[in-house]
Amino acid sequence: MTEGLVVRGLSKRFGGLVVSDGLDFDLPPGARKALIGPNGAGKSTFANLVTGIHAPSSGSIRFDGADISDMDETARVRLGIAKTFQITTLFTGLTVRENLRLAVLERERRGFRLFCRADGDPEVEAEIAALMDQLALEPLADRVVERLAYGQQRLVELAMTLALKPRVLILDEPAAGVPGSETHLITDAIEALPADLAVLIIEHDMELVFRVARSIVVLVAGRILTEGTPAQIASDPQVRELYLGGAHG
Amino acid sequence: MKRALPFILLLAGTAAMYLLMPYNLAFATRILVMGIFVLSIDLVLGFAGIATLGQAAMYGAGAYAAALFAAHAWAEPVAGLAVGAAAGAVVALLSGLVLMRASGLTLIMLTIAVAALLAETANRARDLTGGADGLRVAFGPVLGLWEFDFIGQTGFCYAAAVGACVLGLLALVARSPFGLSLRGLQSSPARMAAIGAPVYPRRVAAYTLGGAIAGIAGALSAQVAGLVSLETFSFTLSAEALVMLILGGTGRLWGALLGTVLFMFAHHYAAAADPFNWLFAIGALVMVVVFVLPGGLLSLPGALKGGRHD
Amino acid sequence: MTLLLNIALDGIAYGMILFLVAVGLSVTMGLMRVVNLAHGGFALMGGALAHWAGADLGLGFWPALACAILGTVALALPLERLVYRRIYGFGELQQVLATIGLTFIVIAAVNRWQGSALLPVPLPETLSRTVDLGFRTLPAHRIAVILCGLGVILGLWLLLDRTRFGIRLRAAVDNRAIASAHGIVTDRIYMATFGLGAALAALGGVLGAELLPVDAYYPLRYMVLFLMVVAVGGMGSVTGSFAAALGLGITETAARYLVPDMATFAFYGIVILVLALRPQGLMGRIA
Ligand SMILES: Nc1ncnc2c1ncn2[C@@H]1O[C@H](COP(=O)(O)OP(=O)(O)OP(=O)(O)O)[C@@H](O)[C@H]1O
Ligand SMILES: [Mg+2]
Numbered sequence: 001m002t003e004g005l006v007v008r009g010l011s012k013r014f015g016g017l018v019v020s021d022g023l024d025f026d027l028p029p030g031a032r033k034a035l036i037g038p039n040g041a042g043k044s045t046f047a048n049l050v051t052g053i054h055a056p057s058s059g060s061i062r063f064d065g066a067d068i069s070d071m072d073e074t075a076r077v078r079l080g081i082a083k084t085f086q087i088t089t090l091f092t093g094l095t096v097r098e099n100l101r102l103a104v105l106e107r108e109r110r111g112f113r114l115f116c117r118a119d120g121d122p123e124v125e126a127e128i129a130a131l132m133d134q135l136a137l138e139p140l141a142d143r144v145v146e147r148l149a150y151g152q153q154r155l156v157e158l159a160m161t162l163a164l165k166p167r168v169l170i171l172d173e174p175a176a177g178v179p180g181s182e183t184h185l186i187t188d189a190i191e192a193l194p195a196d197l198a199v200l201i202i203e204h205d206m207e208l209v210f211r212v213a214r215s216i217v218v219l220v221a222g223r224i225l226t227e228g229t230p231a232q233i234a235s236d237p238q239v240r241e242l243y244l245g246g247a248h249g
Numbered sequence: 250m251k252r253a254l255p256f257i258l259l260l261a262g263t264a265a266m267y268l269l270m271p272y273n274l275a276f277a278t279r280i281l282v283m284g285i286f287v288l289s290i291d292l293v294l295g296f297a298g299i300a301t302l303g304q305a306a307m308y309g310a311g312a313y314a315a316a317l318f319a320a321h322a323w324a325e326p327v328a329g330l331a332v333g334a335a336a337g338a339v340v341a342l343l344s345g346l347v348l349m350r351a352s353g354l355t356l357i358m359l360t361i362a363v364a365a366l367l368a369e370t371a372n373r374a375r376d377l378t379g380g381a382d383g384l385r386v387a388f389g390p391v392l393g394l395w396e397f398d399f400i401g402q403t404g405f406c407y408a409a410a411v412g413a414c415v416l417g418l419l420a421l422v423a424r425s426p427f428g429l430s431l432r433g434l435q436s437s438p439a440r441m442a443a444i445g446a447p448v449y450p451r452r453v454a455a456y457t458l459g460g461a462i463a464g465i466a467g468a469l470s471a472q473v474a475g476l477v478s479l480e481t482f483s484f485t486l487s488a489e490a491l492v493m494l495i496l497g498g499t500g501r502l503w504g505a506l507l508g509t510v511l512f513m514f515a516h517h518y519a520a521a522a523d524p525f526n527w528l529f530a531i532g533a534l535v536m537v538v539v540f541v542l543p544g545g546l547l548s549l550p551g552a553l554k555g556g557r558h559d
Numbered sequence: 560m561t562l563l564l565n566i567a568l569d570g571i572a573y574g575m576i577l578f579l580v581a582v583g584l585s586v587t588m589g590l591m592r593v594v595n596l597a598h599g600g601f602a603l604m605g606g607a608l609a610h611w612a613g614a615d616l617g618l619g620f621w622p623a624l625a626c627a628i629l630g631t632v633a634l635a636l637p638l639e640r641l642v643y644r645r646i647y648g649f650g651e652l653q654q655v656l657a658t659i660g661l662t663f664i665v666i667a668a669v670n671r672w673q674g675s676a677l678l679p680v681p682l683p684e685t686l687s688r689t690v691d692l693g694f695r696t697l698p699a700h701r702i703a704v705i706l707c708g709l710g711v712i713l714g715l716w717l718l719l720d721r722t723r724f725g726i727r728l729r730a731a732v733d734n735r736a737i738a739s740a741h742g743i744v745t746d747r748i749y750m751a752t753f754g755l756g757a758a759l760a761a762l763g764g765v766l767g768a769e770l771l772p773v774d775a776y777y778p779l780r781y782m783v784l785f786l787m788v789v790a791v792g793g794m795g796s797v798t799g800s801f802a803a804a805l806g807l808g809i810t811e812t813a814a815r816y817l818v819p820d821m822a823t824f825a826f827y828g829i830v831i832l833v834l835a836l837r838p839q840g841l842m843g844r845i846a
Contacts (some may be wrong), residue, residue, distance in 0.1 A: 051443070074442055077443065078445045094432060103444045106445050111427060111430040111447075163444075
């Protein structure tokens with residue numbers, strides 16, 4: 001079964017502005033793809049279309065053979081399509097541990113349980129501990145998220161999505177704002193992901209892109225300019241012009 | 250020990266009211282009823298972040314349902330509480346299906362409109378509800394054992410028992426996965442959806458549970474007073490209860506209770522002396538809390554220490 | 560036929576009064592995006608000042624009205640600086656609470672000053688006459704209110720759509736940071752707009768007093784009514800408030816004529832229907 005995520009003719013307009021223009025895109029299980037492109041190219045919008053935050057103007061999204069174009073965000077997440085936000089979106093008033101606990105409990109569909117303790121399941125607590133361990137978040141476990149440094153919040157953002165055990169993982173600029181000394185936590189985490197998980201990473205940090213991606217898609221002004229292996233992309237004259245021409249912010 | 254402290258204080262406070270105000274038990278009972286009502290708002294607003302100025306819709310529904318049930322079916326109060334809770338839950342569920350899609354100012358307006366609509370319904374259904382004259386109902390003995398007495402001893406003990414049950418229930422809910430998810434809803438609906446939580450059903454569920462508790466408060470008010478009036482639906486009631494909650498501190502059960510007790514006592518004594526100066530004081534207090542102490546009085550010790558509450 | 564005319568006439572008159580007392584709120588709440596529950600407080604200030612100018616100073620109706628408007632603005636501007644400026648960035652609920660607190664304080668202050676009885680403003684000779692319209696008579700006062708409402712909507716439209724002030728105001732509201740970067744002094748624009756809202760509140764309070772009598776509890780009694788008109792009309796739209804006020808006024812009046820028991824139902828029913836179907840209100844922009 002190689003199907004995974006299949007996007008055909010996907011378009012999105014905001015008023016008169018065409019932000020996604022007939023995109024065709026595949027993300028089979030086990031894929032490690034990167035989506036790059038200049039600011040405002042429509043990368044985040046594409047991610048939002050796939051996860052159901054925005055409704056497409058036209059086109060279709062299929063996942064494992066089923067059409068999910070009309071599903072809402074919650075249903076898609078429950079199918080296993082999850083993403084991190086470019087702008088950190090966390091439960092700012094809760095602690096790191098509570099954030100992760102909430103994510104794990106919702107994944108387990110326990111959010112409607114009234115008569116047990118949220119922190120009462122040792123298995124859940126162990127899983128949270130392992131996640132925090134992986135991203136070096138343990139020392140911050142009981143700190144309230146809004147009091148963390150931005151880079152630390154980015155790591156929590158990643159942990160929240162990993163806690164969902166997704167089958168398709170979309171990372172929208174996971175390393176933006178993370179200090180250089182800590183980006184290895186992110187690359188390590190991505191490299192440690194299960195082999196059959198499909199990963200799409202949106203990133204401006206080319207070093208990170210070349211480390212984790214096996215295939216790169218270049219998006220410009222809502223259209224796919226080209227797609228290829230890192231080596232092909234690195235030597236593509238169009239891409240070189242795009243990036244060396246100063247369009248990259 | 251530290252965890253038990255609020256419970257001990259609460260128990261001592263309730264006992265003190267009973268012993269020190271033997272001729273004012275009706276007032277002490279009203280505090281208890283109001284405490285339950287404010288707790289219901291705390292669940293909806295303090296935990297789930299659903300802004301409402303119309304919680305009286307469910308309070309009134311519970312009050313009228315309990316009174317009508319007693320008048321026409323069975324006068325036993327505990328059964329009446331169940332009926333009141335069901336009425337509050339049904340009103341909250343039906344209106345919540347529409348309301349929980351809205352947010353911000355629109356939501357606040359809709360909650361007010363629903364309460365106003367119910368008030369008008371009760372006003373027009375004069376044959377059933379007595380309209381503006383209110384509805385007088387005699388309730389039977391609690392569980393067939395304890396008659397409501399003239400001084401209000403039974404009423405007080407009964408209200409205290411109901412209050413303890415509601416508080417216990419909410420303390421459970423607050424620590425449950427559901428309670429945690431409500432705090433998540435309040436903090437970031439976008440993140441809730443992104444972790445696969447059904448935001449709208451969860452909000453409806455929170456509103457319905459809050460409605461059931463408001464219904465219990467309303468039913469209790471009808472039973473201890475033997476009277477229901479259109480006031481139970483009033484905007485003033487919703488607004489005052491909200492002020493109590495804000496004074497004490499939202500999102501914490503003790504905050505709701507602290508705010509209620511302080512407000513009710515201040516109101517009882519200050520308003521009796523001079524209603525308009527009372528209004529001045531409460532207005533100033535609300536503004537001080539909003540500007541200086543957004544966490545309410547419960548956050549005062551933490552704010553003074555410069556640290557954070559737990 | 561006469562019935563229809565009666566409904567239309569009374570409905571428009573009532574709607575116009577609703578519009579006059581609510582339009583100031585539409586300005587502060589709709590344009591400045593601040594939930595201003597204290598709007599009725601400013602209308603009360605106007606009513607109390609007009610009563611005081613008429614009864615204690617012996618001024619005529621028109622000078623008393625001018626005195627009410629100027630006095631209310633003079634009180635509103637410092638309040639904008641001290642209170643409102645600090646709540647523009649707050650969430651709706653905090654704004655609701657802060658302005659409820661302010662409302663309480665205004666009520667207490669007016670009561671201390673003028674007591675809790677009705678605060679009537681005697682109408683001048685010209686307005687207390689009745690005018691014969693052929694099929695019925697109408698108090699001249701109503702006609703004046705209708706004309707005044709039309710004047711206000713026209714004036715606001717000119718001010719907001721046709722003047723530099725209007726353009727700057729909309730720029731300031733849409734994006735404070737960008738507006739200040741373009742050298743627009745947003746603080747002063749906000750203050751001026753707030754003053755305008757307060758002036759309209761005072762005007763509405765005095766002119767609407769025939770249907771919505773003024774006493775110290777005025778702000779609480781009619782708070783919900785004003786809010787409904789603005790919410791149904793849509794935040795950020797003065798024309799929306801105008802349409803909502805007329806629509807609600809005519810609906811309620813029609814219900815009063817046809818099914819008297821149902822008037823209040825009709826009012827709140829329409830409110831819930833509109834807001835459930837269009838949460839942003841009739842003419843509101845989607846946030
Ligand atoms: N909700 C929206 N309404 C209107 N326009 C939008 C909306 N979201 C995005 N846009 C516009 O769509 C275009 C693409 O935005 P998008 O965020 O997808 O770009 P991006 O490729 O992720 O850029 P960046 O690298 O800066 O994150 C931009 O011009 C943006 O202004
Ligand atoms: Mg982006």
